Amino acid sequence: xxxxxxxxxxxxxxxxxxxxxxxxxxxxxxxxxxxxxxxxxxxxxxxxxxxxxxxxxxxxxxxxxxxxxxxxxxxxxxxxxxxxxxxxxxxxxxxxxxxxxxxxxxxxxxxxxxxxxxxxxxxxxxxxxxxxxxxxxxxxxxxxxxxxxxxxxxxxxxxxxxxxxxxxxxxxxxxxxxxxxxxxxxxxxxxxxxxxxxxxxxxxxxxxxxxxxxxxxxxxxxxxxxxxxxxxxxxxxxxxxxxxxxxxxxxxxxxxxxxxxxxxxxxxxxxxxxxxxxxxxxxxxxxxxxxxxxxxxxxxxxxxxxxxxxxxxxxxxxxxxxxxxxxxxxxxxxxxxxxxxxxxxxxxxxxxxxxxxxxxxxxxxxxxxxxxxxxxxxxxxxxxxxxxxxxxxxxxxxxxxxxxxxxxxxxxxxxxxx
Amino acid sequence: xxxxxxxxxxxxxxxxxxxxxxxxxxxxxxxxxxxxxxxxxxxxxxxxxxxxxxxxxxxxxxxxxxxxxxxxxxxxxxxxxxxxxxxxxxxxxxxxxxxxxxxxxxxxxxxxxxxxxxxxxxxxxxxxxxxxxxxxxxxxxxxxxxxxxxxxxxxxxxxxxxxxxxxxxxxx
Ligand SMILES: [Zn+2]
Numbered sequence: 001x002x003x004x005x006x007x008x009x010x011x012x013x014x015x016x017x018x019x020x021x022x023x024x025x026x027x028x029x030x031x032x033x034x035x036x037x038x039x040x041x042x043x044x045x046x047x048x049x050x051x052x053x054x055x056x057x058x059x060x061x062x063x064x065x066x067x068x069x070x071x072x073x074x075x076x077x078x079x080x081x082x083x084x085x086x087x088x089x090x091x092x093x094x095x096x097x098x099x100x101x102x103x104x105x106x107x108x109x110x111x112x113x114x115x116x117x118x119x120x121x122x123x124x125x126x127x128x129x130x131x132x133x134x135x136x137x138x139x140x141x142x143x144x145x146x147x148x149x150x151x152x153x154x155x156x157x158x159x160x161x162x163x164x165x166x167x168x169x170x171x172x173x174x175x176x177x178x179x180x181x182x183x184x185x186x187x188x189x190x191x192x193x194x195x196x197x198x199x200x201x202x203x204x205x206x207x208x209x210x211x212x213x214x215x216x217x218x219x220x221x222x223x224x225x226x227x228x229x230x231x232x233x234x235x236x237x238x239x240x241x242x243x244x245x246x247x248x249x250x251x252x253x254x255x256x257x258x259x260x261x262x263x264x265x266x267x268x269x270x271x272x273x274x275x276x277x278x279x280x281x282x283x284x285x286x287x288x289x290x291x292x293x294x295x296x297x298x299x300x301x302x303x304x305x306x307x308x309x310x311x312x313x314x315x316x317x318x319x320x321x322x323x324x325x326x327x328x329x330x331x332x333x334x335x336x337x338x339x340x341x342x343x344x345x346x347x348x349x350x351x352x353x354x355x356x357x358x359x360x361x362x363x364x365x366x367x368x369x370x371x372x373x374x375x376x377x378x379x380x381x382x383x384x385x386x387x388x389x390x391x392x393x394x395x396x397x398x399x400x401x402x403x404x405x406x407x408x409x410x411x412x413x414x415x416x417x418x
Numbered sequence: 419x420x421x422x423x424x425x426x427x428x429x430x431x432x433x434x435x436x437x438x439x440x441x442x443x444x445x446x447x448x449x450x451x452x453x454x455x456x457x458x459x460x461x462x463x464x465x466x467x468x469x470x471x472x473x474x475x476x477x478x479x480x481x482x483x484x485x486x487x488x489x490x491x492x493x494x495x496x497x498x499x500x501x502x503x504x505x506x507x508x509x510x511x512x513x514x515x516x517x518x519x520x521x522x523x524x525x526x527x528x529x530x531x532x533x534x535x536x537x538x539x540x541x542x543x544x545x546x547x548x549x550x551x552x553x554x555x556x557x558x559x560x561x562x563x564x565x566x567x568x569x570x571x572x573x574x575x576x577x578x579x580x581x582x583x584x585x586x587x588x589x590x
Pocket of ligand 1 (some may be wrong): 456457458459460461470471472473475542
């Protein structure tokens with residue numbers, strides 16, 4: 001959908017359209033990479049630089065996030081001969097991706113560097129699992145953890161399931177509605193040659209899979225994988241020299257916390273999550289609203305995290321998320337497709353970055369699906385979304401990415417086709 | 419003084435610097451539930467913190483609180499992450515709205531205290547008890563004794579309370 005005519009694109013305060021994502025890259029989504037996170041990170045960064053049509057010497061800033069499970073920016077920069085004028089490696093999770101894009105814009109705006117790479121490298125299946133099994137689960141339970149882990153309340157699924165249970169109680173949301181998120185994302189993954197899970201599953205398949213912790217079935221949970229992912233942020237006027245149509249950044253919001261730490265659900269309605277607070281910043285900064293967005297990229301660590309985010313960012317009314325995620329809106333060919341790569345549930349788990357990569361490619365109108373490549377090197381999309389076919393959304397102009405970590409922390413970004 | 423103990427095969431520890439948690443669990447060890455009451459705004463808080471989340475005051479007084487309330491939400495864990503809990507699946511993680519201070523400082527607030535569903539003597543609940551509890555169930559606090567100076571607060575069905583005709587349960 002085109003932007004409203006009265007949108008003010010000159011507001012310096014919000015840096016609207018002044019910065020762009022010009023390169024994206026990743027490694028294969030595998031279980032058992034046989035490589036270090038340093039190797040995965042450097043391949044992903046190299047691929048993003050190549051995708052942008054830049055040289056390593058064009059990069060002078062680097063940001064990454066991790067949970068004590070990965071390599072650091074200086075290692076990747078050293079391996080690729082990149083000299084950094086600014087770098088920062090933050091401890092973070094699913095709410096870091098879009099927030100770090102905002103940070104990249106800030107350090108470039110401040111004149112500290114010109115072009116910034118953001119990467120996330122993880123052996124999320126074969127080394128440290130976010131799901132918590134292995135060494136992370138066996139560590140001593142100390143201090144504040146006595147109010148959680150001592151009760152066997154530890155993994156993300158265990159912690160988040162209470163919000164979903166309450167949502168069902170308050171709004172009548174059904175397990176089948178939420179399972180539709182997995183079914184729809186699996187349709188998208190079926191048209192994504194690089195997705196880890198390409199087979200389509202049905203709502204019934206989800207409901208028949210074993211319980212992890214009620215209300216979560218195995219297929220309500222994302223697929224833990226090993227991979228590296230990266231993207232490149234630079235100023236929009238520099239983006240003209242890059243290889244592809246830039247994805248212009250309309251607005252970013254990061255770390256939108258509830259007023260109290262809510263790991264223990266101490267504040268407000270527990271099924272109200274970060275997006276409720278983030279939307280107050282996101283939409284005014286972007287100069288558009290949910291109705292203007294053509295595609296969304298939700299943080300689908302679990303089926304219901306997609307539902308809660310879409311609801312709280314205002315894509316539907318509170319309490320109507322179950323209907324929204326199951327009525328066909330989110331499907332390829334629907335009104336506003338979500339996670340067209342298959343997302344964390346099917347493509348692979350990379351802590352939020354892959355859905356941004358996907359939306360950048362969607363905005364270029366050059367998604368890497370099975371459509372034939374033309375003489376100009378671009379795919380000739382058929383918009384035939386049957387299994388094994390196209391996954392490019394027609395005429396995408398505006399996208400939204402919704403990141404998430406704890407229920408109270410999130411970050412989000414709106415981009416438009418440059 | 420620092421505490422090192424083992425609970426269900428899980429190593430638990432509180433170090434000397436963690437004065438808030440040491441105080442909290444000291445009261446629990448006496449099977450007496452205490453929370454910090456802010457000396458400035460008068461609000462209780464959970465879990466222990468070094469300052470008041472509502473007014474930022476660092477001063478508080480440990481105050482006895484009645485461990486009674488209703489289940490606000492729950493999760494029924496079938497796949498344990500902690501090795502110690504594998505033998506106890508399925509177990510319930512409960513989020514309980516205490517009657518104390520419910521609806522303050524806003525209508526959506528409550529002191530929400532976590533715990534497992536347990537028997538009156540503090541053992542993790544057996545499967546038939548797990549299946550009887552849902553959102554709305556009235557519960558009372560009991561304690562799982564771990565070591566001298568350390569007990570873990572838990573929740574059991576409040577036999578004396580008027581229970582909802584049918585607590586809300588996830589449809590099986
Ligand atoms: Zn206070």
